[in-house]
Amino acid sequence: MGLVQKDAFRTTLISYFGILIGYLNKGVLFLAILSTSQIGLINLIISIGTLFAQLANFGTVYATWKFFPFMRNEAKKHHGFLAFLLLIVGAGILIYSALYILFREQIERGYMEKSPMFLDYYYWVLPIGISYVLFMVLEVYLRSLYKNIVAVFAYEVVLRLATTVILVLKWLNWISFELFVGLHSLLYIIPTMILVLYLKRINEFNVRLSSIQIPKRLKRVVFYFSSFSYINTLGAVWVNSLDVLMIAQFVGLDGTGVFTTVIFLTSVLQVPYRSILRVSAPLVSDYWKHRNFDKMKELYTKVSSVSLVIGLAMFLLCWVNIDFLFSFLKPEFREGIWVFFFIMIGKLVDMYFGLNGAIFSTSKKYRYDIIFTMFLIVAVYVLNYLMIPMWGIAGAAISTSIALLVYNVGRLLFIWYAYKLHPFHRNQFIIIGISVLVLFAGQLTQGLINNKWIQFLFESTLVVVLFFGPIYLFSLEKETINYITKALAFVRSKLGRN
Incomplete structure (x- = not known):
């Protein structure tokens, strides 16, 4: 875990800095400058642009994890693997851009009644989608x-700082809302x-088609694998995007604004996990290559x-x-409290079983993952269709949590059955028990102090x-203890050096 801890700690620090900027943007400036419906728009x-990107990538993400270890060769420029990926994604961009333009009338029909403002900004989805898929x-x-x-x-810092700049311009009334929307979409190219530029600097931007030296047989294997992983990738996208799309259809842009703002606030929960997964996932592919199941199980449990x-x-x-957290938001955002609760529960489950995806998608049994992904897509859609009309945005959060729970448990059981791998350790259940007791203690001490800032410090100290x-x-x-110890040592060394 040495490499994982070092890189994960650095990316976590950067991500949290980005979260602070993001909170300034979405938690303060967006709420002060834009209306709830404008935030929803x-x-x-962004959600439709993200969906476009996931559709247009044609499964290249998991294909890179699985096959790049076999292509790695600096002398041969990795056999032109990057150029090969960009060729596939270029085709995806052309196909889905054409479909998005041709089916505009059908897509807009779903938003005409509850979210008519979207119709005026329809094409600003494309700059986000194209930029993000290339990223x-x-x-x-x-x-x-x-x-x-x-x-x-x-992505976490520069893009959000650029967003801060155009928000300030809007606040000063130097730009209109229409221009703000356009600039916001174009920022994603940065x-x-x-x-x-970074790939060019490290001499890794090898995009000439003539550099592609991948055997035809391996290309067929990559295409075959990508076709399966492509559908699997859509599962995660539907969970993240379908809620927003269906809330905009059934509830409107005001509900979308509340829901998406709360979703951003919950994203702080997954920052350390995403940093760890970012470093761990490529290691899984290497362990498959060398059939090192002991190392994989160790990594699985530790992560x-x-x-x-x-x-x-x-x-x-x-x-x-x-x-305390919701006291800084507009009163209409209080309906998002239970959205916050259920989404965080779903994300906790996803974090705990999260390495399932990397293990499953890079194994020889990756084809079976499509069953779980199709279940996830159908479950999210059906549950949203039933729950959003009944409970509004909270219904979307409940449906997502249920779908994520069943989805992750199903994958976990399959991996255990196929490879005898699981992440469980006795101490984990003790830690879950401790968290339940701490939660009860926190609820019992609510409202003991009149000053909300002192109450916040008291509750936070109690939890810690x-x-x-x-x-x-x-x-x-032990890994968490080592992680915290190294983090504190790193901070002390930086402060001492300065």
């Missing part, structure tokens, strides 16, 4: 080279260009344990202070002491 455009390809390629920092900085501890800690800190205290005293999760 912006996030709807995805370059980012996963860099991850396979074990270079994670620049991509995280470009992280992509940063990765292009799940660390993610569980960090995820539970973040959940507890947020939930016992939920009234009661949750991390037993973990540290009884060494229930």
Whole structure:
């Protein structure tokens, strides 16, 4: 876990810095400058753009994880693997851009009644979708080279700082809302260009078609694998996008604005997990290549344990202070409290079993994952269709949590059956028990102090002491203890150097 800890810690720091900027944008400036429906419109455009990107990538993300270790050869420029990926994605961009234009009338029909404002900004989805799919390809390629920092900085920090700039311009009334929407969509090209320049700097931007030296037989294998992983990728996209699309259809842009803002606030829960997964996923492919099941099981357990501890800690800190956190939002956002709760539960489950995806998608039994993905897509759609009309945006959150729970448990059981791999350790269940007790303690101490800031500090301290205290005293999760110790040492060394 040395490489994982080092890179994950750095990317976590960058991601949290980006989260702070993002909170300034979405938690403060968006709410102060834009109406709830305008916020909903912006996030709807982002969601559809993200869906476009996932459709247009044609499964290249998992294909890169699986096959790049076999292509790695600096002298031969990795056999032109990057050019090969960009060729596939270029075809995806052309196909889905054409479909998006040709089927405009049918797509708009679903938003005409509840979200008519979207019709005026229909084409601003394309700059986001095209920029993001190119970013995805370059980012996963860099991850396979074990270079994670620049991509995280470009997307988490630079893009959000650029968003802050145009928000300030809108606040000063130097630009109209129409121009703001256009500029916001065009900003997504910035992280992509940063990765292009970085790849050129490290002499890894090999995009000449003549550099492609992949045997035809292997190309067929890549295409075959990509076709399956492509459908699997859509499962995660539907979970992240279908909620927003269906809320815009059934509830309207105001509900979309509340839901997407709360979703952003919950994203802080997954920052450490995404940083760990970003570094761990390429290692899984290497372990498959060398058939090193012992190392894979060790990584599987450690990643799940660390993610569980960090995820539970973040959940507890947020939930016992939920009234404090929502006190800074507009009153209409209070209906998002239970969205916050159920989405965080779903994300906790996803974090705990999250390495399932990397193991499943890079194994020889990757074809079977399509069964679970199709179930996820159908389950999210059906549950949303039933629950959103009954419970509004909270219904979407409940349906997502249920779908993620069943989906992850199903994958877990299959991996255990096929490869005798699972992430469980006795101490994990002790930690879950501790978290339940801490949650009850936090609820019992609500409202003891009149000053909300002092109450916030008291509740946060209570969670940290009661949750991390037993973990540290009884060494229930050694990787987390090592991670925190190294993080503190890193900070002390930086402060000492300065």
